[in-house]
Amino acid sequence: MKPAPFVHHAPRTVDEAVGVLTDVSHDGKVLAGGQSLIPLLNMRLASPGHLVDINGVTGLDAVDVSDAWVRVGALVRHAGLERHDGARDALPLLGQALRNVAHPAIRNRGTTVGSIAHADPAGEMPAVLVLTGGVVEAVGAGGRREIAATDFFQGPLETTLAHDELVEAVRFGRFAPGTRTAFLESARRHGDYAIAGVAVAVGVVDGVVRSARASFVSVTSVPTVLDLSPVLAGSDAGAPVGASVADAVVELVRGHVDPEPDIHATADYRRMLSAELTRRALVSALGAQDVEGAA
Amino acid sequence: MSDLSTTSAADPGGAQGEPTAEQLIDIRLRVNGVQRSARAPARRLLSDFLRHDLALTGTHVGCEHGVCGACTVLVDGQPMRSCLMFAVSAQAHEITTVEGIGNDPAAMSPVQQAFAECHGLQCGFCTPGFITTITAYLEENPDPTPEEARGAISGNLCRCTGYQNIVKAVGRAAEIRGERGEA
Numbered sequence: 001m002k003p004a005p006f007v008h009h010a011p012r013t014v015d016e017a018v019g020v021l022t023d024v025s026h027d028g029k030v031l032a033g034g035q036s037l038i039p040l041l042n043m044r045l046a047s048p049g050h051l052v053d054i055n056g057v058t059g060l061d062a063v064d065v066s067d068a069w070v071r072v073g074a075l076v077r078h079a080g081l082e083r084h085d086g087a088r089d090a091l092p093l094l095g096q097a098l099r100n101v102a103h104p105a106i107r108n109r110g111t112t113v114g115s116i117a118h119a120d121p122a123g124e125m126p127a128v129l130v131l132t133g134g135v136v137e138a139v140g141a142g143g144r145r146e147i148a149a150t151d152f153f154q155g156p157l158e159t160t161l162a163h164d165e166l167v168e169a170v171r172f173g174r175f176a177p178g179t180r181t182a183f184l185e186s187a188r189r190h191g192d193y194a195i196a197g198v199a200v201a202v203g204v205v206d207g208v209v210r211s212a213r214a215s216f217v218s219v220t221s222v223p224t225v226l227d228l229s230p231v232l233a234g235s236d237a238g239a240p241v242g243a244s245v246a247d248a249v250v251e252l253v254r255g256h257v258d259p260e261p262d263i264h265a266t267a268d269y270r271r272m273l274s275a276e277l278t279r280r281a282l283v284s285a286l287g288a289q290d291v292e293g294a295a
Numbered sequence: 296m297s298d299l300s301t302t303s304a305a306d307p308g309g310a311q312g313e314p315t316a317e318q319l320i321d322i323r324l325r326v327n328g329v330q331r332s333a334r335a336p337a338r339r340l341l342s343d344f345l346r347h348d349l350a351l352t353g354t355h356v357g358c359e360h361g362v363c364g365a366c367t368v369l370v371d372g373q374p375m376r377s378c379l380m381f382a383v384s385a386q387a388h389e390i391t392t393v394e395g396i397g398n399d400p401a402a403m404s405p406v407q408q409a410f411a412e413c414h415g416l417q418c419g420f421c422t423p424g425f426i427t428t429i430t431a432y433l434e435e436n437p438d439p440t441p442e443e444a445r446g447a448i449s450g451n452l453c454r455c456t457g458y459q460n461i462v463k464a465v466g467r468a469a470e471i472r473g474e475r476g477e478a
Contacts, residue, residue, distance in 0.1 A: 001359040001360070002338065002340070002343075002359075003338040003340075004338070005317050005336065005337075005338055006337060006338060007318070007337065008320070008337035008381070008383055010383075031381075031384070034379055034380065034381075034384075035361060035376075035379055038340075038360075038361075038378075038379045038380070038381075039360035039361055039379065041338075042340075042359050042360050042378070043360060051337070053381075053383070053384055055384055055387075056387070079373070102450075103364070103449060103450025104374065104432075104447075104450060105364065105367050105374040105375050105376055105428065105450050106361060106376065106379075106450070108370070108373040108374060108375050109370070109375045109376070109379065109380065189449060190446065190449045191449050191450055
């Protein structure tokens with residue numbers, strides 16, 4: 001349970017960090033908060049020869065809120081984003097999701113950008129990034145580029161990031177005014193990896209649902225957005241969700257998710273849980289009125 | 296790029312299969328208000344650095360992958376897993392271990408006294424992680440409900456107590472802080 005030997009690099013600038021990543025080619029890993037990487041190193045599931053520790057890089061710890069985005073730098077800790085009033089007000093879904101990211105002691109060290117670059121299907125923030133139509137800002141030897149969240153995630157722990165690239169920041173998209181959001185997940189112990197989780201965003205105009213979308217945690221290999229608008233658009237946002245609408249949501253979710261079984265739950269259980277969490281998240285987003293006729 | 300490396304020309308794997316000595320780094324840490332230093336490899340976890348290199352064995356090491364919480368220390372006052380940090384990365388920070396919270400049975404901290412009064416420990420292995428976690432928690436939330444106390448300790452595992460007395464100890468610690476005028 002000790003990491004294999006590695007060479008520790010402590011760059012002070014983004015350019016230096018990219019320089020090291022370029023030099024060490026495929027044998028390097030970026031170390032930010034390390035709350036996912038260090039367990040892998042401790043268990044020797046990964047043993048890179050070089051760690052590029054960016055904790056001393058200046059200029060990566062800012063949260064910037066603009067009309068369209070909440071931009072989060074690579075060294076912003078989950079706890080820092082959770083406490084950022086401007087970000088929480090601009091995009092309440094961030095706070096709703098961050099409360100579910102591991103335990104406080106992990107959130108104090110782990111970074112939001114790191115959990116996105118890590119691309120664990122059980123991670124909350126990749127699902128949030130995708131649902132908000134977010135963007136990954138990468139910098140590499142060839143310069144800077146922006147990657148849409150939907151193009152970024154390729155598979156479990158797999159992204160389109162090149163070996164010489166560092167994620168400088170991510171931008172979470174802000175929802176249109178009137179959008180209501182919720183995040184729900186279920187774990188055996190609060191803070192553990194979710195058995196299933198869901199983020200929902202419901203667009204409401206003049207009391208009528210215009211759009212509804214969801215993304216999932218732990219039940220899809222990459223975070224993808226499920227459009228629930230076909231069954232929810234046009235319904236009265238103030239009225240309880242009808243039983244037939246709820247059944248249609250459940251059908252859509254069951255068809256969308258593709259969970260793997262493991263020691264904690266079977267695939268069937270996770271599928272059932274995903275559908276139920278989505279139903280509850282919609283009820284929560286629409287104002288705590290339960291589904292008509294639901295037990 | 297070697298100027299960017301905190302080690303010099305170490306090849307951790309041994310270039311042609313020949314073992315090379317692992318590079319050692321002079322690591323300087325401020326722990327419990329005292330400047331300490333020791334030479335250790337880059338891969339030395341903060342938990343092991345505290346225990347092996349600085350002989351501060353109050354911090355306990357359980358799972359070594361961030362699940363059990365036994366190794367929790369305060370980094371600039373915030374609880375973090377010392378098994379999920381490298382000592383070399385901790386150099387810019389102020390570290391507080393359980394020894395820094397209280398190291399004298401005659402002058403226990405509020406949380407330590409509450410654990411003793413409420414029987415919040417049996418074997419004691421997990422206790423340092425609870426003490427550090429709860430000490431930091433009460434700084435931010437001086438008067439938690441039992442439900443909030445449960446949430447506060449959800450990242451720490453105890454296999455002896457069944458947690459009931461630990462939850463009680465959180466509430467009692469809050470009282471003691473109030474009695475001592477620390478709340």
